[in-house]
Amino acid sequence: MREIDQFDELDQSDLPDFCRKPTVVLGVGNILFGDDGFGCAVVDYVEAHYRVPETVCLLDVGTSVRKLLFTLCLSSARPERLLILDAIDAGRNPGEIFEINPAEIPPVKLDDFSMHQLPTSNLLRELQETCRVEVRVLACQTGPLPEEVSQGLSPAVSDAVPQAAEWLVGEYFPSSRAPRGDLCQTTC
Amino acid sequence: MAKTLVIQPVTRIEGHAKVTIQLNDAGNVDTARVNVIELRGFEKFCVGRPVEDLPRIMPRICGVCPWSHHLASAKACDAVFGVDPPPAGKKLRELCNSIAYMEEHILHFYFLAGADFLLGPDADYSIRNVIGVLQAAPDIARKVVKVRHMCAHMLEVLAGKAIHPQAAVPGGFSKPLAPAERDQLRKNADDALELAKFSIAFAKENVFPKYLDVVKSLGVITTGFLGTVKENGALNLYDGKLRLMTPKGAYEDFPYDRYTDFISEHIESWSYLKFPYAKQWGEGFSMDVENPKGVYRTNTLARINVCDFIDTPLAQAELEEFRAKFGRPAQLTLLYHWARLIELLYNAENTIRLLDDPEITSTETRVKCTPRAARGVGCTEAPRGTLIHDYTTDADGMVTNVNLIVGTTHNNAPINMSVTQAAKSLIHDGKYDQGVLNTVEMSIRAYDPCFSCATHRLDGKLSVKLDILDADGKLMGTLAN
Numbered sequence: 001m002r003e004i005d006q007f008d009e010l011d012q013s014d015l016p017d018f019c020r021k022p023t024v025v026l027g028v029g030n031i032l033f034g035d036d037g038f039g040c041a042v043v044d045y046v047e048a049h050y051r052v053p054e055t056v057c058l059l060d061v062g063t064s065v066r067k068l069l070f071t072l073c074l075s076s077a078r079p080e081r082l083l084i085l086d087a088i089d090a091g092r093n094p095g096e097i098f099e100i101n102p103a104e105i106p107p108v109k110l111d112d113f114s115m116h117q118l119p120t121s122n123l124l125r126e127l128q129e130t131c132r133v134e135v136r137v138l139a140c141q142t143g144p145l146p147e148e149v150s151q152g153l154s155p156a157v158s159d160a161v162p163q164a165a166e167w168l169v170g171e172y173f174p175s176s177r178a179p180r181g182d183l184c185q186t187t188c
Numbered sequence: 189m190a191k192t193l194v195i196q197p198v199t200r201i202e203g204h205a206k207v208t209i210q211l212n213d214a215g216n217v218d219t220a221r222v223n224v225i226e227l228r229g230f231e232k233f234c235v236g237r238p239v240e241d242l243p244r245i246m247p248r249i250c251g252v253c254p255w256s257h258h259l260a261s262a263k264a265c266d267a268v269f270g271v272d273p274p275p276a277g278k279k280l281r282e283l284c285n286s287i288a289y290m291e292e293h294i295l296h297f298y299f300l301a302g303a304d305f306l307l308g309p310d311a312d313y314s315i316r317n318v319i320g321v322l323q324a325a326p327d328i329a330r331k332v333v334k335v336r337h338m339c340a341h342m343l344e345v346l347a348g349k350a351i352h353p354q355a356a357v358p359g360g361f362s363k364p365l366a367p368a369e370r371d372q373l374r375k376n377a378d379d380a381l382e383l384a385k386f387s388i389a390f391a392k393e394n395v396f397p398k399y400l401d402v403v404k405s406l407g408v409i410t411t412g413f414l415g416t417v418k419e420n421g422a423l424n425l426y427d428g429k430l431r432l433m434t435p436k437g438a439y440e441d442f443p444y445d446r447y448t449d450f451i452s453e454h455i456e457s458w459s460y461l462k463f464p465y466a467k468q469w470g471e472g473f474s475m476d477v478e479n480p481k482g483v484y485r486t487n488t489l490a491r492i493n494v495c496d497f498i499d500t501p502l503a504q505a506e507l508e509e510f511r512a513k514f515g516r517p518a519q520l521t522l523l524y525h526w527a528r529l530i531e532l533l534y535n536a537e538n539t540i541r542l543l544d545d546p547e548i549t550s551t552e553t554r555v556k557c558t559p560r561a562a563r564g565v566g567c568t569e570a571p572r573g574t575l576i577h578d579y580t581t582d583a584d585g586m587v588t589n590v591n592l593i594v595g596t597t598h599n600n601a602p603i604n605m606s607v608t609q610a611a612k613s614l615i616h617d618g619k620y621d622q623g624v625l626n627t628v629e630m631s632i633r634a635y636d637p638c639f640s641c642a643t644h645r646l647d648g649k650l651s652v653k654l655d656i657l658d659a660d661g662k663l664m665g666t667l668a669n
Binding site (some may be wrong): 030031032059063067074150151 | 230232245248249252254291295299329330332333336337340341352359604
């Protein structure tokens with residue numbers, strides 16, 4: 001068996017973009033469950049309407065966010081800033097956009113029977129407090145979530161997608177603020 | 189006075205699970221139930237869609253095992269279209285399956301089960317987490333990170349993307365593997381094999397002996413087993429025939445498209461999730477821990493039990509050692525973790541074997557498909573159990589019916605039985621504490637269940653809440669983390 005110490009050298013180029021790039025934006029949710037697909041829709045919107053700089057990793061991670069967060073917690077290379085886009089039921093008005101500070105979420109034991117139930121909030125807090133990554137969460141209040149598989153956002157949440165995109169771009173890469181359509185009109 | 193204890197993880201619309209333990213008047217466990225909500229309405233969602241859309245939609249069901257759903261769906265489409273993918277197409281699919289398995293099993297052992305074993309089942313939940321394991325075993329954590337990165341990178345090279353795979357298509361695989369890419373992946377595969385060898389050696393020396401008493405006692409039940417084997421009886425996680433084994437080890441093999449002849453589903457009023465059982469045994473269904481009927485398990489331990497041998501040398505040697513210790517079939521629930529490591533080793537060896545196969549770089553990776561009215565069944569072994577996708581289409585290839593049986597569904601009855609056994613052995617005379625409840629959860633965790641995919645709860649509400657109700661259902665008190 002090879003000596004296990006030979007694993008210590010890690011080529012940075014082997015690391016995924018969400019570890020190497022200074023800014024990471026993750027759209028989270030299940031597009032098969034109505035407004036739960038908000039985060040993914042915002043990522044799609046930004047990709048379609050703005051120029052995303054090379055320093056930003058913008059990903060629709062769907063329902064796979066835990067695996068990425070695990071990797072970030074363990075990786076020797078991490079972004080400086082991480083933004084999570086997600087839908088949530090917090091009792092507000094449907095379509096309302098607001099920030100959640102992971103530090104304000106009390107440490108809890110969430111389902112950990114399997115990878116399917118790992119506590120995302122705990123992973124985010126670990127990244128923020130132990131790994132010194134600036135973590136922000138932009139949430140959108142959902143309308144009533146379907147009890148059965150049903151793709152598509154409600155009108156209120158759908159209207160919130162461009163607003164969330166505009167906010168995200170303004171916060172994380174303001175030089176790309178003009179939507180792609182305007183840029184094309186100027187240069188073409 | 190009789191009491192009901194409830195362990196209630198946080199709910200989410202598409203999935204929640206709770207454990208309800210009913211104590212009798214003497215304060216001993218009467219019954220224990222694990223209530224889950226399964227994914228609902230999926231059949232309706234799929235009806236009317238072109239069947240070739242399903243391999244693209246299915247990975248979105250589950251963010252943890254997307255490849256399993258992706259491949260089972262592609263295989264079901266192959267059957268619907270009546271096509272047999274070329275050898276390279278099948279081998280590329282199997283290669284992706286093996287790599288995805290490695291990533292999954294590494295993560296599960298080190299950071300789910302690992303937290304139980306490396307930090308102890310009574311460790312406070314605030315340190316039974318990723319950073320806790322990292323701090324307890326930093327060198328191991330570094331190796332794990334590197335290999336997981338590599339596995340994700342390998343999947344990107346093979347399939348274009350690691351998240352939400354789309355490369356497996358009806359009729360084969362959309363992207364051939366170039367020789368230069370294969371050479372790159374071959375080096376990565378060697379590193380993965382080293383970690384697999386290290387993992388099982390580490391566990392056999394430092395983990396399993398320490399917890400052997402727990403392994404021998406926690407959640408122990410006696411059931412049959414279901415898994416996939418090749419024609420010659422060898423373990424295979426991508427394709428083969430199904431083998432249904434009785435608790436005593438007798439078995440019957442059948443093609444997976446005949447699963448409805450062997451398996452039926454029982455319904456309980458207190459659970460949304462059905463209880464598949466082996467109707468072929470002719471004994472009906474019962475979850476009585478002392479006298480179960482028709483109950484079988486899937487997942488790692490089942491696959492290790494049903495196969496006659498493993499056709500990769502290192503994993504075969506581990507299987508022989510395992511069987512010498514625990515027999516065949518092995519029944520101890522926590523042996524799922526040991527079996528998971530044997531599978532990790534098999535998948536690492538299988539990855540190398542496939543990459544060394546000259547056919548893997550063939551450019552003939554798919555065949556043409558023509559819509560027709562048909563029924564097709566696709567079956568693979570997902571990490572957490574036998575996964576069946578059953579599709580029916582009309583003459584235009586539009587879906588008219590879908591049936592899915594996921595791994596955890598097969599394990600619904602065994603999970604309930606293991607929890608009952610664990611609760612009965614640990615709670616006496618009405619006495620219990622958080623450590624006891626954590627240990628009950630360990631018996632569930634061994635199955636690595638999927639309580640409805642796609643959970644990613646963010647709002648951090650309290651998860652473990654214990655409501656103590658009297659026999660009339662009146663709330664007497666609440667304990668919570």
